[in-house]
Amino acid sequence: MSKLRISCRAPAKVIISGEHSVVYGYPALVAAVNIYSRVIVETVDEFGPHEICSEKYGIGKVIGNALSGPAVLKPLARIVSVFSESEPFKGRLKIRVSSEIPPASGMGSSASISVALAYALLKTVYDKPPEERVFKLAMEGEKVAHANPSGVDVAAALRGGLILFVKDRGFERLEAGKGIFLLADSGMERSTREMVSKVASLKEREPDLFNIVMTCMGDLTVRISRVLQNDLVEAGRLMTLNHLLLSLLGVSNSRLDSIVWSSIFSGAYGAKLTGAGGGGCVLALIDEKSIDRVEAALKNINAQPRVLKTVEEGVRLEESS
Numbered sequence: 260m261s262k263l264r265i266s267c268r269a270p271a272k273v274i275i276s277g278e279h280s281v282v283y284g285y286p287a288l289v290a291a292v293n294i295y296s297r298v299i300v301e302t303v304d305e306f307g308p309h310e311i312c313s314e315k316y317g318i319g320k321v322i323g324n325a326l327s328g329p330a331v332l333k334p335l336a337r338i339v340s341v342f343s344e345s346e347p348f349k350g351r352l353k354i355r356v357s358s359e360i361p362p363a364s365g366m367g368s369s370a371s372i373s374v375a376l377a378y379a380l381l382k383t384v385y386d387k388p389p390e391e392r393v394f395k396l397a398m399e400g401e402k403v404a405h406a407n408p409s410g411v412d413v414a415a416a417l418r419g420g421l422i423l424f425v426k427d428r429g430f431e432r433l434e435a436g437k438g439i440f441l442l443a444d445s446g447m448e449r450s451t452r453e454m455v456s457k458v459a460s461l462k463e464r465e466p467d468l469f470n471i472v473m474t475c476m477g478d479l480t481v482r483i484s485r486v487l488q489n490d491l492v493e494a495g496r497l498m499t500l501n502h503l504l505l506s507l508l509g510v511s512n513s514r515l516d517s518i519v520w521s522s523i524f525s526g527a528y529g530a531k532l533t534g535a536g537g538g539g540c541v542l543a544l545i546d547e548k549s550i551d552r553v554e555a556a557l558k559n560i561n562a563q564p565r566v567l568k569t570v571e572e573g574v575r576l577e578e579s580s
C-alpha cells in the first residue's frame with residue numbers, strides 16, 4: 260500500500276437556538292463559525308497500534324477497541340477502531356490533532372475534531388467520502404463523548420453555513436443574516452454529558468414543566484430562523500426568551516446570566532447561553548454600531564468577547580498526497 264498523507268479541517272459551531280430541545284426532536288438553529296480544528300492522517304504500510312497524537316492531550320495508542328493513553332482521546336479511538344473494522348483498510352494510522360476551538364465551552368470542539376478525523380480516514384478509502392458515512396463515523400465519537408448526542412454539532416461541522424437541524428430527519432440550509440454574533444467566554448468549563456443528563460432528570464421529575472419548555476423552545480427556534488435575516492430586534496428578543504427557558508431547565512448560572520444581561524444593557528439586541536450551559540459561552544446578537552460598547556462591557560466583567568463569522572463551508576480537505 261502506498262503511503263498517504265491527508266489533512267482536513269472542520270469548523271466550530273454556535274447554537275443560536277434549540278440546544279437541549281434538539282435532543283428531544285425539536286429543531287435547532289446552528290451556525291458553523293470561523294474557528295477550526297485540524298486532523299492529519301498518515302497511513303503507514305506496517306502492522307502495529309494506530310497512534311493518535313493530540314497537541315493538547317498527548318499520545319494514545321489504539322489496538323482493536325482498546326486505547327492506551329489519555330481517556331480524553333476515547334472518542335477519537337472509537338472512530339479509528341470503527342473505521343478500521345468496517346472499511347477495507349490494512350496498515351497502521353498515524354493521526355495528529357490540533358484545534359483552535361476552546362474545549363468544553365459549547366462550541367462543538369469534539370464534533371469538529373470527529374468530523375475532520377472521520378473525513379480524513381474515509382478519504383484514505385474513497386475518492387469522495389460519502390456525506391452520510393462521514394456523519395455516521397463522526398457520530399461514533401460523539402456517542403462516546405456525550406450521553407445522547409443529537410448530531411447538531413456534527414451536521415454544522417460537516418456542512419457549514421446556517422442550518423435548521425432536526426435530529427434523525429436532517430437539515431435545511433438558510434441564508435445568514437446581517438446581524439453580528441459576539442461570543443463571550445465565561446471562563447468556566449463544563450461537561451455536555453452532565454448538562455444533558457441534568458435535563459433528562461428534570462424530564463423525569465417534572466414532565467409537565469419539561470414538555471411546556473420544550474414546546475416553547477421549538478417554537479422560538481423556528482421563529483428566530485424566520486426573522487434572523489431581516490429583523491434583528493425581534494431575533495434578539497427571542498434569543499433572550501430562549502435563555503430564560505434554558506434557565507428554567509436549570510442549565511444557566513449567575514455567571515452566564517450576568518454576561519447575558521451585561522450584553523443586553525450595553526446594546527445587544529439579545530443574548531443567551533450557547534451549547535449545553537453550566538459554563539462555556541454566551542452568544543450576543545449585535546450590530547456594527549453597538550459592537551464597541553458591548554465588547555467593552557464584556558471585557559469589564561472578564562468575559563473575553565470574540566466576533567464570529569458564519570462560514571459557508573464545512574469540513575475541507577486541505578492536503579492529500
Ligand code: PMV
Nearest residue numbers: 279365367408409451534535
Ligand atoms: O455544548 P455543546 O457544544 O457540546 O453542545 C451541546 C448541544 C446539546 O443540545 C446540549 C446536546 C446535543 O447533543 O445536541
